Amino acid sequence: MENCIFCKIINGDIPCYKIYEDDLVVAFLDINPISNGHTLIVPKQHFQDLYDIDNNVLNHILEIAKKIAKQITAKLNCDGFTLVQNNGAVQEVKHFHLHIHPYYKNSEIMKVEDCFKILNI
Ligand code: AMP
Ligand code: ZN
Numbered sequence: 001m002e003n004c005i006f007c008k009i010i011n012g013d014i015p016c017y018k019i020y021e022d023d024l025v026v027a028f029l030d031i032n033p034i035s036n037g038h039t040l041i042v043p044k045q046h047f048q049d050l051y052d053i054d055n056n057v058l059n060h061i062l063e064i065a066k067k068i069a070k071q072i073t074a075k076l077n078c079d080g081f082t083l084v085q086n087n088g089a090v091q092e093v094k095h096f097h098l099h100i101h102p103y104y105k106n107s108e109i110m111k112v113e114d115c116f117k118i119l120n121i
Contacts, residue, residue: 025042033112034101048094071119079105
């Protein structure tokens with residue numbers, strides 16, 4: 001999709017801190033994180049939102065969220081996490097994505113590149 005920032009990331013036209021990839025999805029760190037390890041799971045095919053996305057891809061994204069959340073918990077020692085998926089007026093990027101928001105009882109926000117180094121060890 002032309003002018004879609006996430007399609008550009010998927011095509012390699014814009015860099016990202018990619019932590020996971022398979023045939024259907026990529027996952028990368030949010031450039032403006034609300035907490036350390038804030039991750040976006042994004043289908044490679046351009047679906048706009050929850051109404052638009054193929055159900056098989058949606059189910060796959062949830063399975064991958066489970067895997068990635070386990071890794072974030074193990075490597076960054078978060079105390080919990082929340083899954084968020086925005087639609088309509090609260091959705092900034094109109095290419096479906098699932099946020100993983102890690103939660104920490106105590107932690108200072110780190111640079112995205114430092115989180116990336118830890119997650120990719
Ligand atoms: P929303 O569409 O409201 O669910 O939020 C879009 C999210 O995408 C925000 O948290 C942004 O910080 C994030 N974002 C926007 N551009 C990029 C980018 N180039 N790389 C990583 N994350 C991004
Ligand atoms: Zn797109």
